[in-house]
Amino acid sequence: MAHDIAVGPSGAVDAADAATGDRRPRADALRNRDLLITAAAAAFAARGADVSLEDVARGAGVGIGTLYRHFPTRDALVEAVYRHEIDVLCERADQLLETMPPDQALAEWMQLFVRHVATKRGMLSVLKPLLSTNPNFSDQTRGRATEAASKLLDAGVAAGTVRADVDGGDLLRAVGGICMTTDQERSEASERLVGLLFDGLRHGAAGSAAAIQSGDASTFQD
């Protein structure tokens, strides 16, 4: 699943790679890396944030030393698992934009985000503390999600159905924050709150007065 994370084909290795002396990893290294990510995902989902890394290594069938070589910190391991989840959401943003009006796509994506997070119960308990504690966690990965959020927002702004003074990063933080405070049984509450946020996003849009007066105010009442 995460093969593309590894260094690309040797032809694509750029000057920086040459400078640091990077070279193509050995086959067993690549294989073990994947085994570890898979085992970690399973362990986190099943047993939550506090799994011992020794257990993860055991689950992957490798030694603890191998785990630490690939992922020097616990965070690094979590991030590798996390990245895949984000990829899924980013892809969906594009799909949504292709199949419905921007504001609807945005609303849909925000809800999708909540549901997606709610599904990953075990993972969530791992991510939550990390995301909330470490602002530098996964700048790169978060950047991809921010990009997706921005794309949706921009499309809405261009269509005049979404206000212009919120950026993708802000939106992501808000939605993420809401997800973080609710547990699985309350995911319905999250959806309501995210709906609320979305209403805020429409409020003040270029064409909002018209939308409101036409009685289209409450988007998430169904």
Place this chain on the structure above:
Amino acid sequence: MAHDIAVGPSGAVDAADAATGDRRPRADALRNRDLLITAAAAAFAARGADVSLEDVARGAGVGIGTLYRHFPTRDALVEAVYRHEIDVLCERADQLLETMPPDQALAEWMQLFVRHVATKRGMLSVLKPLLSTNPNFSDQTRGRATEAASKLLDAGVAAGTVRADVDGGDLLRAVGGICMTTDQERSEASERLVGLLFDGLRHGAAGSAAAIQSGDASTFQD
């Protein structure tokens, strides 16, 4: 704090008291409890979430056994420190309601919440993982905050300036969640997001159309 548990005239001791064996805590126990809370607050603020409880005990000048007797879990200790912070916010809610219109008080309180949280940097790194991971954390304390939020919301709903389909718990979760995703340097971003949320709260209020048409749409533009 638990003095009222103590009995009146000895003759009035009832079966329940005798059964649970409740009695007034000893003076040294009370003193050590306070010492521990103070030391913990300092340690958390200075060194973040990962202080060893052994260090906290040392800082308070008591043994580790004493710490564990008073606070059987790390969470219990954090909660004791946390409670005080919440008390401050609850008091402010009442004050605000007395001095300004409900919706304005609500907006003000939400912003106050953000700023208050942003100030407690060190504490925050302790609270965040806890609040987000443990849904049962401090039901009681959280209950007090929820109550304050509900009071503000209810007043707004009664005045027709706030929509009626959001409860205090939801609001608290949303604001708390937003705080959690932003760090100190970005507290200004949190304020913007909370403002956004507030706009969502007004949108759909009994009197919202009038408010919007009177040009009072953007509350947080100053």
Place this chain on the structure above:
DNA sequence: TTGCAAAACGGAGGGAGCCTCCGTATAATA
């Protein structure tokens, strides 16, 4: 004041997880 439980104290110690280090095994290369 003195004596006596009851309550609280403190820290040793067993257990668990973290992470490093280095001898051994293995894939890539010639």
Place this chain on the structure above:
DNA sequence: TATTATACGGAGGCTCCCTCCGTTTTGCAA
């Protein structure tokens, strides 16, 4: 096949967690 750069694995040292129990202190009553 021989060589060497890489990667593997797990023992071991360290820290922290938390419990347990002998010692100390406090509050109460005589």
